[in-house]
Amino acid sequence: MYKNLVETINNVATFQSISEERKSTLQPLIDFVQQKVSDKQEININFICTHNSRRSHLSQVWAQVAAAHYVIPKVHCYSGGTEETALFPKIAETLTSQGFSIFKIAHNNNPVYAIKYSDNSLPIVGFSKKYDSPFNPVSEFAAIMTCSQADGGCPFITGTEKRIPITFEDPKISDNTPEQTQVYAERSLQIATEMFYVFSKISR
Numbered sequence: 001m002y003k004n005l006v007e008t009i010n011n012v013a014t015f016q017s018i019s020e021e022r023k024s025t026l027q028p029l030i031d032f033v034q035q036k037v038s039d040k041q042e043i044n045i046n047f048i049c050t051h052n053s054r055r056s057h058l059s060q061v062w063a064q065v066a067a068a069h070y071v072i073p074k075v076h077c078y079s080g081g082t083e084e085t086a087l088f089p090k091i092a093e094t095l096t097s098q099g100f101s102i103f104k105i106a107h108n109n110n111p112v113y114a115i116k117y118s119d120n121s122l123p124i125v126g127f128s129k130k131y132d133s134p135f136n137p138v139s140e141f142a143a144i145m146t147c148s149q150a151d152g153g154c155p156f157i158t159g160t161e162k163r164i165p166i167t168f169e170d171p172k173i174s175d176n177t178p179e180q181t182q183v184y185a186e187r188s189l190q191i192a193t194e195m196f197y198v199f200s201k202i203s204r
Contacts, residue, residue, distance in 0.1 A: 001069070001118045005099025009069060012193040013200070026194055028164045030201045032142045033072070037202055043067075043075045044141035048157070052081030052128040053088045055146040055168045055191070061095060062192040064124050065117050066199040073204075077124075078141075080131030086110045087126050090171075094184045098192075102126075132158065166194070 001009070018026075029045075036043040045063060049056035056079035067075035092102045092113055099117075106112035106127075114123035129135055131143070139159040148167050157163060168191060174183035 001065075001121075002099050002101065005065075005117055008098045008189075008192070009065075009196065012189055013196045015193060015197045015200070017190075017193055018197055022194070023197070025166055026198055028162070029142065029144065029166065030198050032162050032164070033075075033198065034202055036074075037072060037204060041074070042140070043072070044078070044137040045075070045144060046078045046080055046131060046136055046141050046160075047144045047146050048080050048082070048131045049145075049147045050082050050149045051085040052079055052083075052130075053085050054091055054171055055187070056081065057087055057091050057126055058095075058188050058191045059144065059146050059166075059168075059195065061100070061115055061124055061126070062188075062195040063198070066192075066195045068117065068121065069196065070199045070202065071204070072199055072202050076137070078136045079126075080129050080133055080136050082131065084110065084130050084133075085128045087113060087128055088172075090175075090180065090184050091188075092126070094181075094188050097185070098188060 033043055047056040047059035060077045060079040064077040096102050101116040102113055104111050105114050110128050113126040115126050116123045140161055142162045142164060143157045143160040145165045146168055168187060171184045171187040174180040
């Protein structure tokens with residue numbers, strides 16, 4: 001992995017900031033991944049938010065990197081929204097500052113980003129889409145609800161094996177304020193810490 005990204009990982013992978021209550025919130029995802037690993041099955045995880053523009057992308061990216069870091073096989077992370085918008089540019093900027101290499105592979109109203117965590121890794125593809133987009137799995141996946149609005153707005157998600165609410169505060173609250181860069185960085189690091197905690201608990 002890239003040197004700057006390794007430095008970020010080393011800072012988040014202590015897990016001291018995760019409360020016991022939050023660990024309980026994360027436990028169903030740990031259980032889902034562990035069962036799949038024990039059964040030697042593919043692990044499909046779809047992180048769902050309202051606009052698929054901020055929290056769901058951060059969760060998708062950090063979960064995929066955590067799986068790679070802990071060498072958990074057959075993990076495929078996705079993201080989606082209850083509606084399609086665009087990946088918010090500050091997300092790409094934040095992840096770049098934390099060690100990723102990111103470049104656009106399509107320039108339009110809903111840009112497509114290639115997000116790399118090492119020179120030889122398959123890029124994570126980032127763009128906004130609905131949770132039931134053909135790009136995402138249609139069955140045998142865990143649906144992780146990263147915002148309470150999406151959790152409440154999606155009473156039923158077709159094809160999911162398990163629905164798990166793991167909500168995060170929206171960094172959007174800091175948009176157009178002097179605190180924006182700090183808030184986005186903090187939210188990204190919180191999500192990174194929690195995703196690394198999840199995959200650190202998996203026995204192969």
